[in-house]
Amino acid sequence: MEESNRVADSIQEQVRQALAEDAALEVFAGGSKSFLGRKQSGRPLDVSALRGVVSYEPGELVLVARPGTRLSEIETLLDGEGQYFAFEPPGWGEAATIGGTVACNLSGPRRFKMGALRDHLLGIEMIDGHGERIRAGGKVVKNVTGYDLSKALAGSFGTLGVLTEVCLKVWPRPETQATLSVHGLLPGAALQHMLDWAARPLEITGLAYDEAGLVARVEGPAQAVRAQIETLRALVAAESSVMQEDESRAFWRHWRELEWLVPGAGMQRWRFSGPPTRMVRLMEALKAEGLQRWGLDWAGGLLWALLPVDTAVGLVHRTAARHEALGWRFAVGERNEEAFTPPNGGVVRMNQMLKRSLDPQNIFNPGKMFALDEIQVGGSGLDG
Amino acid sequence: MNFPEPDKSRLERRKDLIERLRKDLNADQIIDSSEDLVAYECDALSAYRQRPMLVTLPDNTAQVSAVLKACSALDIPIVPWGAGTGLSGGALPREDGVVLSTARLRSVLDIDLKNRTVTVQPGVTNLAVTEAVEQYGFYYAPDPSSQIACSIGGNIAENSGGVHCLKYGTTTNNVLGLEVVLADGEVVRVGGKGMDQAGYDLLGLLTGSEGLLAITTEATLRILPKPEVARAMMAVFNSVEGAGQAVADIIAAGMVPAGMEIMDQLSIEAVEGFVGAGYPLGVAALLLVELDGPESEVAHHIGVLEGLLRQAGASEIRRAESEADRLRLWAGRKAAFPAMGRISPDYYCMDGTIPRGRLPEVLRRIGELSKGYGLRVANVFHAGDGNLHPLILYDSNVEGDLAKAEGLGADILKLCVEVGGVLSGEHGIGIEKRDLMPCMFNDADLDAQERIKACFDVGQILNPGKVYPVLRRCAEGGAMHVHGGEEKFPELERF
Ligand SMILES: Cc1cc2nc3c(=O)[nH]c(=O)nc-3n(C[C@H](O)[C@H](O)[C@H](O)COP(=O)(O)OP(=O)(O)OC[C@H]3O[C@@H](n4cnc5c(N)ncnc54)[C@H](O)[C@@H]3O)c2cc1C
Ligand SMILES: Cc1cc2nc3c(=O)[nH]c(=O)nc-3n(C[C@H](O)[C@H](O)[C@H](O)COP(=O)(O)OP(=O)(O)OC[C@H]3O[C@@H](n4cnc5c(N)ncnc54)[C@H](O)[C@@H]3O)c2cc1C
Numbered sequence: 106m107e108e109s110n111r112v113a114d115s116i117q118e119q120v121r122q123a124l125a126e127d128a129a130l131e132v133f134a135g136g137s138k139s140f141l142g143r144k145q146s147g148r149p150l151d152v153s154a155l156r157g158v159v160s161y162e163p164g165e166l167v168l169v170a171r172p173g174t175r176l177s178e179i180e181t182l183l184d185g186e187g188q189y190f191a192f193e194p195p196g197w198g199e200a201a202t203i204g205g206t207v208a209c210n211l212s213g214p215r216r217f218k219m220g221a222l223r224d225h226l227l228g229i230e231m232i233d234g235h236g237e238r239i240r241a242g243g244k245v246v247k248n249v250t251g252y253d254l255s256k257a258l259a260g261s262f263g264t265l266g267v268l269t270e271v272c273l274k275v276w277p278r279p280e281t282q283a284t285l286s287v288h289g290l291l292p293g294a295a296l297q298h299m300l301d302w303a304a305r306p307l308e309i310t311g312l313a314y315d316e317a318g319l320v321a322r323v324e325g326p327a328q329a330v331r332a333q334i335e336t337l338r339a340l341v342a343a344e345s346s347v348m349q350e351d352e353s354r355a356f357w358r359h360w361r362e363l364e365w366l367v368p369g370a371g372m373q374r375w376r377f378s379g380p381p382t383r384m385v386r387l388m389e390a391l392k393a394e395g396l397q398r399w400g401l402d403w404a405g406g407l408l409w410a411l412l413p414v415d416t417a418v419g420l421v422h423r424t425a426a427r428h429e430a431l432g433w434r435f436a437v438g439e440r441n442e443e444a445f446t447p448p449n450g451g452v453v454r455m456n457q458m459l460k461r462s463l464d465p466q467n468i469f470n471p472g473k474m475f476a477l478d479e480i481q482v483g484g485s486g487l488d489g
Numbered sequence: 490m491n492f493p494e495p496d497k498s499r500l501e502r503r504k505d506l507i508e509r510l511r512k513d514l515n516a517d518q519i520i521d522s523s524e525d526l527v528a529y530e531c532d533a534l535s536a537y538r539q540r541p542m543l544v545t546l547p548d549n550t551a552q553v554s555a556v557l558k559a560c561s562a563l564d565i566p567i568v569p570w571g572a573g574t575g576l577s578g579g580a581l582p583r584e585d586g587v588v589l590s591t592a593r594l595r596s597v598l599d600i601d602l603k604n605r606t607v608t609v610q611p612g613v614t615n616l617a618v619t620e621a622v623e624q625y626g627f628y629y630a631p632d633p634s635s636q637i638a639c640s641i642g643g644n645i646a647e648n649s650g651g652v653h654c655l656k657y658g659t660t661t662n663n664v665l666g667l668e669v670v671l672a673d674g675e676v677v678r679v680g681g682k683g684m685d686q687a688g689y690d691l692l693g694l695l696t697g698s699e700g701l702l703a704i705t706t707e708a709t710l711r712i713l714p715k716p717e718v719a720r721a722m723m724a725v726f727n728s729v730e731g732a733g734q735a736v737a738d739i740i741a742a743g744m745v746p747a748g749m750e751i752m753d754q755l756s757i758e759a760v761e762g763f764v765g766a767g768y769p770l771g772v773a774a775l776l777l778v779e780l781d782g783p784e785s786e787v788a789h790h791i792g793v794l795e796g797l798l799r800q801a802g803a804s805e806i807r808r809a810e811s812e813a814d815r816l817r818l819w820a821g822r823k824a825a826f827p828a829m830g831r832i833s834p835d836y837y838c839m840d841g842t843i844p845r846g847r848l849p850e851v852l853r854r855i856g857e858l859s860k861g862y863g864l865r866v867a868n869v870f871h872a873g874d875g876n877l878h879p880l881i882l883y884d885s886n887v888e889g890d891l892a893k894a895e896g897l898g899a900d901i902l903k904l905c906v907e908v909g910g911v912l913s914g915e916h917g918i919g920i921e922k923r924d925l926m927p928c929m930f931n932d933a934d935l936d937a938q939e940r941i942k943a944c945f946d947v948g949q950i951l952n953p954g955k956v957y958p959v960l961r962r963c964a965e966g967g968a969m970h971v972h973g974g975e976e977k978f979p980e981l982e983r984f
Contacts, residue, residue, distance in 0.1 A: 245911055245914075303714075328785055448688045449687075454677070460689075
């Protein structure tokens, strides 16, 4: 406790120092997700020493941890109590920390059913751009007490402040799971199945598709899982098979960690999120940009893709925007183009209001999310 | 609670304001006669009343924007108003301010079953969202007890919950997109039908912001397939603590029921006399549990649940055998607040959340406080998420009773914070709990929140005086810095 306070004090000191010198900081923990967002040139601020689980009360469904704690360590702890993070965060490397996961709002295949990380973030403590250590939210599962700043920090990529503590909702892990895989469906037909199945009152907690076929995960008590898998099986004419518990878990782990989407030479990963009905058409449109491997996740709401490194990044973002989707590029490019599809002008303005209130000197990861200075208020680079 | 003196110069600008508003609004969209303004004197926290100088009833987003621009220009505060069912005085008008009612913004704009979304205007009631899609087998999950009356705009402002929010989340977990109007009249669309937002999580920031950051003019909501079955069970316990322990056991067993509600003896008796839900009388506590999901899952869990309830010492267990039975069990719980009218001239509804494990201690101390103040307290809880609704019974005709009720309420909320909880689970801070905020947050925490307000609403015209005890402007909170001769955000206006 004292040790962690000392570390937090030292981070606060470094922030205050940076403020005094008007120097930018690059916030990082394990560095496992440094491929997300735009290039940084600030003074490195390593927060990985701020680690440890502060409290975990399974009966309250609440876990409090310092941000440098390894995601894998927390997951092992939860597993021991028969619980898990319902938002199923990908780790993308052993070094993944809970702070980095929160800062990127990373949510796995269960997202369409159980919500994103932000839906499970109950409260935070952070050091803001005034050098103050502040708290927002709470440590209980239901709360309307002031603005929900925790959510704003989720997915802020370290640009609003340094997290020093996070409080997350945890969930009982269902008794078992199984996955139905349906082989040989064309993309359009697969998407129709996804839309249809997600609209049924079933406990489907994973719905994904790639060239190997359509997969649907059901979780719950054994007899209920069996019955629902049969219900789904009866809905498809194509050939299908079932992965039982261990095989199912291993499959979704491999899927979530993107082990199936490995970029070969000259290729890079992209992630697009949008209305499920639009995503197959987006995929078709991206063929013109050299789309190679791809897959659908989140019951159709997420498209994973490999695109050439030398793709015209702006064009990809514009194509995404035309389909009401947002793209994330998984690499910091040479020319440091936009990593994320920029929002509309009004949202840009609101983002700036928020940024300015928490980090008026723009010291935290400046320009990491968007090339803010290049976007004019009243119209983003994409409109018109 | 004492209200600030109205600003005389604003009252003097009333005529100018009407003239300006008349350019964009019809005469029947501006209410200015004092007998008509009475209807807007208070929300459901009726102990506090003030008459606004005007009420506006815009028909569309452009008119909302016009009202905001006019008020910005003339420095007149605006209080957004949905259905006025709020319980924390969030919509309490100001004598020197305008009420902006969403009563005419009542259209369902889009039903998109494939993407499982519904887009509505803010004045649409919570229940109407479900009604728009139930014929297709869908529903909107957040279900505040006030759902026949309360508006989606109000739900978003208060991040409202209901008896099903342990499993399905509160409003913030069910909003995908918003159209909002900022204080200066700019219309912005945030989010959409996808599951991510570009940039910061503005939906998360706006939801629960109690009308202080922007006015909602449209909302895209996530709808869910209606569960195949829903089964409810009622268990009787000889102490509220016993019922609380049963809730802990259910969660420890790995189940997440759709709803878990506890009522104490006083509430049970009031409710039974009011709606006749079939609750047993003379018992210390009732626990209602609802399981929903696929038939095969619920069939399994309901057996496990019954065993757990018995083990936890339930003296009687009753399964709702039919859908009518199930609805009757819930009708009692959902009528708990109005039922208090039968046993007391007035009641004051509190809304704190605590870590569930502290329930026995908190109940004991509420009992002691109740004795100390000489006022009865009935208790109903959303037991699954530790959200307490102590109902303080008082009589406003008795001199000093209201002040006592306020004192007792404040002590109960401080107790919630002391054990690690929060001041509000779902009703918001409003005017009611504003001055308690420093019990939960220190100066630095509140500074950060108020700076956000100041950056979004430079002129402090959106629902000022609510939620935060002291108001400041961004420029005072944090001075602008110039970086190597360059300004960081040259496109932002200076203030
Ligand atoms: C170029 C590159 C490409 C890679 N590609 C892949 C890949 O394709 N697949 C794969 O599996 N692995 C990949 N990795 C490996 C992976 O990056 C790491 O192993 C690990 O996941 C670290 O994550 P983290 O939690 O340390 O967060 P970091 O990567 O350190 O940080 C992530 C974000 O969170 C912010 N942040 C972190 N902590 C805080 C805090 N306390 N407060 C506020 N903000 C904070 C940071 O500023 C940053 O914006 C790649 C690594 C690199 C460098
Ligand atoms: C009998 C009863 C039972 C209740 N049960 C529950 C319950 O189970 N769960 C629960 O959470 N709440 C409950 N409530 C409280 C209340 O119904 C909710 O807070 C509801 O969301 C308020 O909606 P409203 O439309 O009445 O809003 P109002 O009371 O009109 O306004 C509430 C707040 O929202 C702001 N606002 C309204 N519309 C907008 C808009 N378009 N844009 C910006 N701000 C806006 C107002 O300024 C105000 O601050 C109950 C109330 C009653 C009277």
